[in-house]
Amino acid sequence: MYQDELLLIATATTTITEKLATATLADGSASDLSKYDYKNLEPYVHPPETKEKLNWAELVTLDLEDYNREGGKERLAKQLEHAVHHVGFFYVKNYGLSQEEVDHQFTLAKNFFALPTDEKALDNAEIYNTPKFTEDFEGKYQQPDLLKAHLPEIEHFSKTLHSNVVLPLLSLFAIILQLSDEDYLVKQLTYEQKSEDYFRYMLGGGLGNGHTDLGTVTFLFRQPIAGLQILGDDGNWTWISAQPGTITVNLADTISHLTGGWLKSSVHRVVTPPKDQWGYDRTGLLYFARPHNETVLNPLDSPVLPAAGVTSRFEKPVTVEQWVKAKRMIQLNPDIAAKRWAEAGDGTVEVLAGFRGRKYKE
Numbered sequence: 001m002y003q004d005e006l007l008l009i010a011t012a013t014t015t016i017t018e019k020l021a022t023a024t025l026a027d028g029s030a031s032d033l034s035k036y037d038y039k040n041l042e043p044y045v046h047p048p049e050t051k052e053k054l055n056w057a058e059l060v061t062l063d064l065e066d067y068n069r070e071g072g073k074e075r076l077a078k079q080l081e082h083a084v085h086h087v088g089f090f091y092v093k094n095y096g097l098s099q100e101e102v103d104h105q106f107t108l109a110k111n112f113f114a115l116p117t118d119e120k121a122l123d124n125a126e127i128y129n130t131p132k133f134t135e136d137f138e139g140k141y142q143q144p145d146l147l148k149a150h151l152p153e154i155e156h157f158s159k160t161l162h163s164n165v166v167l168p169l170l171s172l173f174a175i176i177l178q179l180s181d182e183d184y185l186v187k188q189l190t191y192e193q194k195s196e197d198y199f200r201y202m203l204g205g206g207l208g209n210g211h212t213d214l215g216t217v218t219f220l221f222r223q224p225i226a227g228l229q230i231l232g233d234d235g236n237w238t239w240i241s242a243q244p245g246t247i248t249v250n251l252a253d254t255i256s257h258l259t260g261g262w263l264k265s266s267v268h269r270v271v272t273p274p275k276d277q278w279g280y281d282r283t284g285l286l287y288f289a290r291p292h293n294e295t296v297l298n299p300l301d302s303p304v305l306p307a308a309g310v311t312s313r314f315e316k317p318v319t320v321e322q323w324v325k326a327k328r329m330i331q332l333n334p335d336i337a338a339k340r341w342a343e344a345g346d347g348t349v350e351v352l353a354g355f356r357g358r359k360y361k362e
Helices: 070-087 099-113 151-176 253-257 320-332 336-342
Strands: 023-024 030-032 061-063 089-093 128-130 198-203 218-221 228-231 237-240 246-251 268-270 283-289 350-351 355-358
Touching: 061 070, 070 089, 070 151, 070 268, 099 198, 099 218, 099 283, 151 198, 151 246, 151 283, 198 246, 198 350, 320 336, 320 350, 336 350
Parallel strands: 061 089
Antiparallel strands: 023 030, 089 246, 128 198, 198 283, 218 246, 218 283, 228 237, 228 268, 350 355
16 A cells, blocks of 8 residues: 555664675574575566556656756756645656666565565565665664565665655755755755665555655655556546656655645545556555654745745644654554544544644545
Protein backbone atom coordinates (compact mmCIF):
# COMPACT_ATOMS: atom_id res chain seq x y z
CA MET A 1 0.00 0.00 0.00
CA TYR A 2 1.45 3.33 -1.05
CA GLN A 3 0.88 5.06 2.31
CA ASP A 4 3.69 6.47 4.37
CA GLU A 5 4.04 4.34 7.53
CA LEU A 6 0.52 2.88 7.44
CA LEU A 7 1.70 -0.60 6.54
CA LEU A 8 5.15 -0.34 8.11
CA ILE A 9 5.88 -3.95 9.07
CA ALA A 10 9.66 -4.04 9.27
CA THR A 11 12.63 -1.76 8.85
CA ALA A 12 15.91 -3.06 7.54
CA THR A 13 19.52 -1.94 7.63
CA THR A 14 22.98 -3.41 7.92
CA THR A 15 26.51 -2.50 8.80
CA ILE A 16 27.40 0.12 6.23
CA THR A 17 31.01 -1.07 6.01
CA GLU A 18 29.97 -4.54 4.84
CA LYS A 19 31.31 -4.74 1.29
CA LEU A 20 32.37 -8.37 0.91
CA ALA A 21 30.85 -11.10 -1.21
CA THR A 22 30.50 -13.38 1.80
CA ALA A 23 28.86 -12.80 5.16
CA THR A 24 29.26 -14.39 8.56
CA LEU A 25 26.08 -15.89 9.93
CA ALA A 26 25.02 -15.85 13.58
CA ASP A 27 26.50 -19.33 14.11
CA GLY A 28 29.87 -18.20 12.80
CA SER A 29 29.65 -20.01 9.47
CA ALA A 30 30.23 -18.31 6.14
CA SER A 31 27.43 -17.69 3.67
CA ASP A 32 28.28 -17.63 -0.04
CA LEU A 33 26.43 -14.67 -1.51
CA SER A 34 27.54 -15.23 -5.09
CA LYS A 35 24.35 -17.17 -5.76
CA TYR A 36 22.58 -13.82 -5.58
CA ASP A 37 24.47 -12.37 -8.54
CA TYR A 38 22.06 -10.87 -11.04
CA LYS A 39 22.86 -13.63 -13.53
CA ASN A 40 21.27 -16.03 -11.03
CA LEU A 41 18.20 -13.91 -10.25
CA GLU A 42 14.96 -13.77 -12.16
CA PRO A 43 14.97 -10.30 -13.77
CA TYR A 44 12.16 -7.86 -13.27
CA VAL A 45 10.25 -7.07 -16.46
CA HIS A 46 7.93 -4.08 -16.57
CA PRO A 47 4.31 -5.08 -17.26
CA PRO A 48 2.58 -3.53 -20.28
CA GLU A 49 0.90 -0.18 -19.82
CA THR A 50 -2.87 0.00 -19.70
CA LYS A 51 -4.75 0.63 -22.92
CA GLU A 52 -7.75 2.10 -21.12
CA LYS A 53 -8.46 5.79 -21.46
CA LEU A 54 -8.00 7.30 -18.03
CA ASN A 55 -8.17 10.85 -16.73
CA TRP A 56 -4.42 11.45 -16.48
CA ALA A 57 -3.02 14.36 -14.48
CA GLU A 58 -0.84 16.84 -16.37
CA LEU A 59 2.37 17.21 -14.36
CA VAL A 60 5.50 19.25 -15.01
CA THR A 61 8.80 17.41 -15.62
CA LEU A 62 12.05 18.88 -14.27
CA ASP A 63 15.27 18.07 -16.11
CA LEU A 64 17.84 18.02 -13.32
CA GLU A 65 20.70 18.20 -15.84
CA ASP A 66 19.85 21.89 -16.06
CA TYR A 67 20.48 22.42 -12.34
CA ASN A 68 24.24 23.13 -12.57
CA ARG A 69 24.09 25.12 -15.80
CA GLU A 70 24.26 28.90 -15.74
CA GLY A 71 20.86 30.19 -14.67
CA GLY A 72 19.59 26.61 -14.42
CA LYS A 73 18.37 26.76 -10.84
CA GLU A 74 16.36 29.89 -11.54
CA ARG A 75 14.79 28.33 -14.64
CA LEU A 76 13.87 25.16 -12.76
CA ALA A 77 12.46 27.11 -9.81
CA LYS A 78 10.23 29.12 -12.14
CA GLN A 79 9.12 25.92 -13.84
CA LEU A 80 8.35 24.29 -10.50
CA GLU A 81 6.59 27.10 -8.62
CA HIS A 82 3.03 26.38 -9.74
CA ALA A 83 3.42 22.64 -9.14
CA VAL A 84 4.62 22.89 -5.54
CA HIS A 85 2.08 25.55 -4.57
CA HIS A 86 -1.03 24.22 -6.33
CA VAL A 87 -0.48 20.55 -7.24
CA GLY A 88 2.08 18.89 -4.95
CA PHE A 89 3.20 16.36 -7.61
CA PHE A 90 5.73 16.54 -10.45
CA TYR A 91 8.32 14.42 -12.31
CA VAL A 92 12.12 14.63 -12.39
CA LYS A 93 14.47 13.13 -14.97
CA ASN A 94 18.26 12.85 -15.40
CA TYR A 95 18.81 12.24 -11.70
CA GLY A 96 22.20 10.51 -11.84
CA LEU A 97 21.18 6.83 -11.78
CA SER A 98 21.19 4.69 -14.92
CA GLN A 99 18.19 2.68 -16.07
CA GLU A 100 20.24 -0.45 -15.42
CA GLU A 101 20.73 0.59 -11.78
CA VAL A 102 17.00 1.21 -11.42
CA ASP A 103 16.14 -2.10 -13.08
CA HIS A 104 18.52 -3.91 -10.73
CA GLN A 105 16.63 -2.52 -7.73
CA PHE A 106 13.34 -3.69 -9.23
CA THR A 107 14.93 -7.13 -9.68
CA LEU A 108 16.03 -7.19 -6.04
CA ALA A 109 12.51 -6.20 -4.95
CA LYS A 110 10.96 -8.93 -7.13
CA ASN A 111 13.28 -11.63 -5.79
CA PHE A 112 13.03 -10.37 -2.22
CA PHE A 113 9.27 -10.80 -2.14
CA ALA A 114 9.69 -14.29 -3.60
CA LEU A 115 11.80 -15.38 -0.61
CA PRO A 116 10.33 -17.75 1.99
CA THR A 117 8.57 -15.86 4.76
CA ASP A 118 11.06 -16.90 7.44
CA GLU A 119 13.98 -15.66 5.34
CA LYS A 120 12.30 -12.31 4.74
CA ALA A 121 11.36 -12.10 8.43
CA LEU A 122 8.31 -10.10 7.39
CA ASP A 123 5.28 -12.28 8.03
CA ASN A 124 4.08 -11.88 4.45
CA ALA A 125 4.55 -8.12 4.56
CA GLU A 126 4.08 -6.10 1.39
CA ILE A 127 6.75 -3.49 2.15
CA TYR A 128 10.37 -3.55 3.26
CA ASN A 129 12.21 -0.42 4.35
CA THR A 130 15.93 0.30 4.53
CA PRO A 131 16.86 3.41 6.54
CA LYS A 132 19.84 5.65 5.96
CA PHE A 133 23.32 4.14 5.97
CA THR A 134 24.50 6.09 9.02
CA GLU A 135 25.80 5.25 12.49
CA ASP A 136 22.34 5.81 13.98
CA PHE A 137 21.10 2.63 12.27
CA GLU A 138 24.32 0.68 11.79
CA GLY A 139 23.96 -2.97 12.76
CA LYS A 140 20.52 -2.41 14.25
CA TYR A 141 18.63 -4.80 11.95
CA GLN A 142 19.45 -7.98 10.09
CA GLN A 143 19.17 -8.29 6.31
CA PRO A 144 18.38 -11.41 4.26
CA ASP A 145 21.37 -12.73 2.31
CA LEU A 146 19.84 -11.57 -0.98
CA LEU A 147 20.15 -7.94 0.12
CA LYS A 148 23.46 -8.45 1.92
CA ALA A 149 24.91 -9.44 -1.44
CA HIS A 150 23.91 -6.06 -2.90
CA LEU A 151 24.30 -3.65 0.02
CA PRO A 152 26.93 -1.45 -1.62
CA GLU A 153 24.54 -0.88 -4.53
CA ILE A 154 21.60 -0.16 -2.25
CA GLU A 155 23.71 2.30 -0.27
CA HIS A 156 24.89 4.00 -3.46
CA PHE A 157 21.33 4.14 -4.78
CA SER A 158 19.95 5.74 -1.60
CA LYS A 159 22.77 8.25 -1.19
CA THR A 160 22.56 9.25 -4.86
CA LEU A 161 18.87 9.99 -4.50
CA HIS A 162 19.58 12.15 -1.47
CA SER A 163 22.44 14.11 -3.03
CA ASN A 164 21.18 14.33 -6.62
CA VAL A 165 17.47 14.85 -6.06
CA VAL A 166 16.51 15.70 -2.47
CA LEU A 167 19.10 18.44 -1.92
CA PRO A 168 18.67 20.17 -5.31
CA LEU A 169 14.89 20.21 -4.84
CA LEU A 170 15.33 21.82 -1.42
CA SER A 171 17.45 24.56 -2.98
CA LEU A 172 14.75 25.12 -5.60
CA PHE A 173 12.11 25.37 -2.86
CA ALA A 174 14.30 27.97 -1.11
CA ILE A 175 14.55 30.02 -4.32
CA ILE A 176 10.78 29.84 -4.81
CA LEU A 177 10.27 30.96 -1.20
CA GLN A 178 12.89 33.73 -1.63
CA LEU A 179 14.83 32.60 1.44
CA SER A 180 17.91 34.70 2.17
CA ASP A 181 19.95 31.50 2.57
CA GLU A 182 19.47 29.23 -0.45
CA ASP A 183 20.91 26.32 1.56
CA TYR A 184 18.68 26.75 4.61
CA LEU A 185 16.45 23.76 3.85
CA VAL A 186 19.44 21.70 2.71
CA LYS A 187 20.91 22.16 6.19
CA GLN A 188 17.74 20.68 7.70
CA LEU A 189 18.05 17.46 5.69
CA THR A 190 21.74 16.55 5.75
CA TYR A 191 22.29 12.84 5.23
CA GLU A 192 24.53 12.31 8.25
CA GLN A 193 22.27 13.75 10.96
CA LYS A 194 19.53 11.57 12.47
CA SER A 195 16.26 11.48 10.57
CA GLU A 196 13.79 8.83 9.49
CA ASP A 197 14.53 8.70 5.76
CA TYR A 198 14.24 5.30 4.12
CA PHE A 199 14.27 3.40 0.82
CA ARG A 200 11.35 1.02 0.25
CA TYR A 201 10.57 -2.10 -1.73
CA MET A 202 6.82 -2.58 -2.09
CA LEU A 203 4.62 -5.29 -3.53
CA GLY A 204 1.01 -4.59 -4.37
CA GLY A 205 -0.74 -1.43 -3.36
CA GLY A 206 -4.24 -2.42 -2.46
CA LEU A 207 -7.01 0.04 -1.80
CA GLY A 208 -6.03 3.15 0.11
CA ASN A 209 -7.90 6.11 1.49
CA GLY A 210 -6.84 9.61 0.54
CA HIS A 211 -3.85 10.68 2.62
CA THR A 212 -0.74 12.84 2.74
CA ASP A 213 2.77 11.56 3.46
CA LEU A 214 4.65 12.33 6.67
CA GLY A 215 7.95 13.76 5.51
CA THR A 216 9.40 16.27 3.04
CA VAL A 217 9.29 14.57 -0.34
CA THR A 218 8.43 11.07 -1.56
CA PHE A 219 9.96 9.53 -4.69
CA LEU A 220 8.19 6.81 -6.68
CA PHE A 221 10.12 5.12 -9.48
CA ARG A 222 8.34 4.49 -12.74
CA GLN A 223 6.37 1.28 -12.97
CA PRO A 224 3.51 0.89 -15.46
CA ILE A 225 0.71 -0.48 -13.24
CA ALA A 226 -1.79 2.37 -12.90
CA GLY A 227 -3.23 2.92 -9.45
CA LEU A 228 -1.85 6.14 -7.98
CA GLN A 229 -4.30 9.06 -8.01
CA ILE A 230 -4.17 12.63 -6.71
CA LEU A 231 -7.03 14.77 -5.43
CA GLY A 232 -7.49 18.07 -7.25
CA ASP A 233 -8.78 21.35 -5.88
CA ASP A 234 -12.02 20.59 -7.72
CA GLY A 235 -12.55 17.50 -5.54
CA ASN A 236 -11.90 15.04 -8.36
CA TRP A 237 -9.26 12.29 -8.57
CA THR A 238 -6.87 12.09 -11.52
CA TRP A 239 -4.46 9.28 -12.40
CA ILE A 240 -0.66 9.57 -12.31
CA SER A 241 0.92 8.04 -15.42
CA ALA A 242 4.25 6.21 -15.59
CA GLN A 243 6.60 8.45 -17.57
CA PRO A 244 9.73 6.69 -18.95
CA GLY A 245 13.00 7.70 -17.32
CA THR A 246 11.40 9.71 -14.52
CA ILE A 247 10.78 9.66 -10.79
CA THR A 248 7.38 10.83 -9.60
CA VAL A 249 7.82 13.29 -6.72
CA ASN A 250 5.22 14.41 -4.22
CA LEU A 251 5.53 16.96 -1.45
CA ALA A 252 4.70 15.77 2.05
CA ASP A 253 3.64 17.13 5.43
CA THR A 254 6.80 18.53 7.01
CA ILE A 255 7.72 20.80 4.09
CA SER A 256 4.11 21.94 4.02
CA HIS A 257 4.16 22.66 7.77
CA LEU A 258 7.37 24.68 7.34
CA THR A 259 5.44 26.95 4.98
CA GLY A 260 2.11 27.01 6.81
CA GLY A 261 0.58 25.01 3.96
CA TRP A 262 1.87 27.25 1.15
CA LEU A 263 3.85 24.34 -0.29
CA LYS A 264 1.23 21.70 -0.93
CA SER A 265 1.33 18.26 0.68
CA SER A 266 -0.78 16.57 -1.93
CA VAL A 267 -3.61 14.19 -1.08
CA HIS A 268 -3.24 10.91 -2.95
CA ARG A 269 -4.38 7.29 -2.86
CA VAL A 270 -3.81 3.91 -4.51
CA VAL A 271 -6.79 2.21 -6.17
CA THR A 272 -7.43 -0.98 -8.12
CA PRO A 273 -5.64 -0.82 -11.50
CA PRO A 274 -7.52 -0.98 -14.81
CA LYS A 275 -8.87 -4.40 -15.75
CA ASP A 276 -6.21 -5.07 -18.40
CA GLN A 277 -3.54 -4.89 -15.66
CA TRP A 278 -5.19 -7.11 -13.05
CA GLY A 279 -2.93 -10.05 -13.83
CA TYR A 280 0.33 -8.26 -12.98
CA ASP A 281 2.13 -7.52 -9.72
CA ARG A 282 2.60 -3.88 -8.78
CA THR A 283 6.23 -3.73 -7.66
CA GLY A 284 7.34 -0.41 -6.20
CA LEU A 285 10.59 1.40 -5.43
CA LEU A 286 10.14 4.43 -3.20
CA TYR A 287 12.31 6.83 -1.25
CA PHE A 288 11.04 8.95 1.67
CA ALA A 289 13.02 11.99 2.85
CA ARG A 290 12.44 13.83 6.15
CA PRO A 291 14.11 16.71 8.00
CA HIS A 292 16.28 16.07 11.03
CA ASN A 293 14.25 14.80 13.97
CA GLU A 294 14.98 17.98 15.94
CA THR A 295 13.80 20.43 13.24
CA VAL A 296 11.00 22.67 14.55
CA LEU A 297 8.05 23.00 12.18
CA ASN A 298 7.54 26.77 12.41
CA PRO A 299 6.93 28.75 9.20
CA LEU A 300 10.15 29.75 7.46
CA ASP A 301 11.41 33.32 7.33
CA SER A 302 10.17 33.86 3.80
CA PRO A 303 8.69 37.07 2.38
CA VAL A 304 6.33 34.93 0.30
CA LEU A 305 4.51 33.53 3.34
CA PRO A 306 3.31 36.64 5.22
CA ALA A 307 2.25 38.13 1.91
CA ALA A 308 0.00 35.08 1.53
CA GLY A 309 -1.35 35.41 5.09
CA VAL A 310 0.45 32.30 6.31
CA THR A 311 0.57 31.45 10.01
CA SER A 312 1.84 28.45 11.94
CA ARG A 313 -0.29 25.32 11.77
CA PHE A 314 0.50 24.49 15.39
CA GLU A 315 -0.40 26.15 18.69
CA LYS A 316 3.09 25.55 20.08
CA PRO A 317 6.52 24.58 18.71
CA VAL A 318 6.49 21.04 17.31
CA THR A 319 9.53 19.04 16.18
CA VAL A 320 9.62 16.61 13.27
CA GLU A 321 10.07 13.73 15.72
CA GLN A 322 6.95 14.77 17.66
CA TRP A 323 4.96 15.18 14.45
CA VAL A 324 5.91 11.75 13.11
CA LYS A 325 5.10 10.05 16.42
CA ALA A 326 1.68 11.72 16.65
CA LYS A 327 0.63 10.97 13.07
CA ARG A 328 1.93 7.39 13.29
CA MET A 329 -0.18 6.85 16.38
CA ILE A 330 -3.32 7.68 14.44
CA GLN A 331 -2.30 5.73 11.34
CA LEU A 332 -1.25 2.58 13.17
CA ASN A 333 -4.13 2.48 15.66
CA PRO A 334 -7.36 2.44 13.63
CA ASP A 335 -9.59 1.90 16.69
CA ILE A 336 -8.21 5.01 18.41
CA ALA A 337 -8.43 6.95 15.17
CA ALA A 338 -12.04 5.89 14.56
CA LYS A 339 -13.00 7.01 18.07
CA ARG A 340 -11.40 10.41 17.52
CA TRP A 341 -13.09 10.85 14.14
CA ALA A 342 -16.44 10.00 15.72
CA GLU A 343 -15.92 12.39 18.64
CA ALA A 344 -15.03 15.28 16.33
CA GLY A 345 -17.99 14.67 14.02
CA ASP A 346 -16.76 17.14 11.40
CA GLY A 347 -14.48 14.97 9.29
CA THR A 348 -11.33 16.08 11.13
CA VAL A 349 -9.22 14.83 14.00
CA GLU A 350 -6.57 16.61 16.06
CA VAL A 351 -3.16 15.16 15.31
CA LEU A 352 -0.95 17.41 17.40
CA ALA A 353 -0.94 20.89 18.98
CA GLY A 354 -4.13 22.09 17.33
CA PHE A 355 -3.39 20.76 13.84
CA ARG A 356 -6.30 18.74 12.53
CA GLY A 357 -6.07 15.96 9.98
CA ARG A 358 -8.96 15.50 7.57
CA LYS A 359 -10.81 12.66 5.93
CA TYR A 360 -10.78 12.93 2.18
CA LYS A 361 -13.20 12.01 -0.57
CA GLU A 362 -13.14 8.28 -1.33
